[in-house]
Amino acid sequence: xHLAYPLVVASLLFSIGVYxxxxxxxxxxxxxxxxxxxxAVNLNLVTFDIWWRDRLHGGQVLTLFTIVIAAAExxxxxxxxxxxxxxxxxxxxxxxxxxxxxxxxxxxxxRGDGEGESEGEGAKDGDHAAxxxxxxxxx
Amino acid sequence: xxxxxxxxxxxxxxxxxxxxxVVTTRQLVHAALWLVVSFGALAGGYLVLTAEFVAWVQVxxxxxxxxxxxxxxxxxxxxxxxxxxxLDSGNRWIAAGVAVATAAVLVTVLVMGFRDAHTPLKPxxxxxxxxxxxxxxxxxxxxxxxxxxxxxxxxxxxxxxxxDIGPRLPGRAGHPGHPGRGGRGEGDG
Numbered sequence: 648x649h650l651a652y653p654l655v656v657a658s659l660l661f662s663i664g665v666y667x668x669x670x671x672x673x674x675x676x677x678x679x680x681x682x683x684x685x686x687a688v689n690l691n692l693v694t695f696d697i698w699w700r701d702r703l704h705g706g707q708v709l710t711l712f713t714i715v716i717a718a719a720e721x722x723x724x725x726x727x728x729x730x731x732x733x734x735x736x737x738x739x740x741x742x743x744x745x746x747x748x749x750x751x752x753x754x755x756x757x758r759g760d761g762e763g764e765s766e767g768e769g770a771k772d773g774d775h776a777a778x779x780x781x782x783x784x785x786x
Numbered sequence: 787x788x789x790x791x792x793x794x795x796x797x798x799x800x801x802x803x804x805x806x807x808v809v810t811t812r813q814l815v816h817a818a819l820w821l822v823v824s825f826g827a828l829a830g831g832y833l834v835l836t837a838e839f840v841a842w843v844q845v846x847x848x849x850x851x852x853x854x855x856x857x858x859x860x861x862x863x864x865x866x867x868x869x870x871x872x873l874d875s876g877n878r879w880i881a882a883g884v885a886v887a888t889a890a891v892l893v894t895v896l897v898m899g900f901r902d903a904h905t906p907l908k909p910x911x912x913x914x915x916x917x918x919x920x921x922x923x924x925x926x927x928x929x930x931x932x933x934x935x936x937x938x939x940x941x942x943x944x945x946x947x948x949x950d951i952g953p954r955l956p957g958r959a960g961h962p963g964h965p966g967r968g969g970r971g972e973g974d975g
Contacts, residue, residue, distance in 0.1 A: 648790050650903035651896070653835065656798035658892030660805055660824075662885045667809035669881030670874050675859045676814070679821055682852060683805050686828055689844075693837045697912075698905045704920040707912055708928075710840050711921070714847050715932055719939035721852050725859040726946040732863045733949070741875050 653694040661687035674728045674738040678721055685717045790907055794834045801827035812873060814865045818856050825849050837912035 660683055667680025689710045696706025732738050804823040811817050825848040832841035875881075910916070921929055945951065 648788065648794070648835075648905055648907050650900045650905060652791055652794050652798065653831065654896040654900060655893055656794075656802060656831070658896055659798075659802045659889055660828075661892065662889035663802065663805045663809055665888050666881050666885035669884060670878040671809065672875045673814065673865070673873055675856060675863065675865075676809075676817055676873065678859075679808055679817060679856060682821065682848070683808065683824070686825065686848070689840075690828060690831065693832055693835055693840055693912075697835050697837065697907070698903060700905075700911070703924045704912070704917055705925075707837055707840050707917055708921055708925045710837075711843055711917070712928060712932055714843055715936065718847055718852055719936055721855055722943050723939050723946070725855055726943040728859060729862055730946055738863055739872075 657687040657690040672739045678724050797827045797830045812869045839914045839917045
């Protein structure tokens with residue numbers, strides 16, 4: 648069997664996974680695309696194991712390990728996605744831009760200050776006014 | 787073109803086509819079901835490549851466990867059944883360009899690099915007996931480390947999904963029963 652057939656299939660699957668990770672908005676669809684990329688890697692591993700006729704079967708054993716790691720990854724990823732859904736009521740990866748949860752007034756004030764810094768120097772005064780009363784409320 | 791290559795080409799077309807449908811369909815549940823088709827075709831490809839144990843593990847874990855887990859995730863996030871228009875983000879054409887560039891580079895490099903690489907397919911190289919012997923003889927230490935990894939991810943998933951434990955917020959240190967993070971989550975369930 649010519650080695651190009653499984654290699655071409657694997658690279659096409661990998662690039663489909665790249666497209667899915669970049670273009671999809673739903674976090675579960677992003678996880679599915681990551682699974683597609685992992686499957687492309689598995690196909691490459693099996694192909695080169697067959698080609699080298701490895702007596703230790705390193706490629707196929709590593710494929711089994713990759714499958715197990717993918718199962719662990721998708722379990723943890725779904726737990727994170729469900730936690731995000733519980734806190735935000737949506738799992739759009741485009742709209743998840745904040746690095747801190749909005750749990751109280753103090754956190755929101757800090758977050759507004761961070762956005763003002765990213766916008767530029769001109770917004771400093773308004774943000775400072777927004778931070779000061781929230782600091783007063785926490786102490 | 788031998789018979790094995792024809793069968794593998796057909797299975798590869800099925801795998802790549804259903805993978806394309808996974809990333810382009812407008813229905814979430816259909817994406818998970820097309821993922822089943824893609825993984826099944828890849829398992830058939832492993833069978834053609836004489837890696838039979840990997841093929842059955844692929845069917846058991848990917849089709850049996852991971853897709854079911856993804857379907858549970860779709861169900862628990864209350865995804866809309868039916869067509870939803872906002873599954874693709876605005877940069878899908880940039881993403882398509884990046885994907886086409888990746889495919890071009892990978893296919894060119896691999897086809898040019900392995901142009902005259904032929905391998906005869908002998909059955910029996912990937913049977914459960916051979917793989918079990920090499921897992922438990924040569925690769926037994928990574929196997930045990932992998933079990934520790936699975937245990938760690940199990941504990942991590944439990945810690946992430948339980949809502950009554952978590953870091954205590956500094957402002958609410960006086961109420962240990964309501965740590966603030968799971969307050970809304972308990973109301974949802």
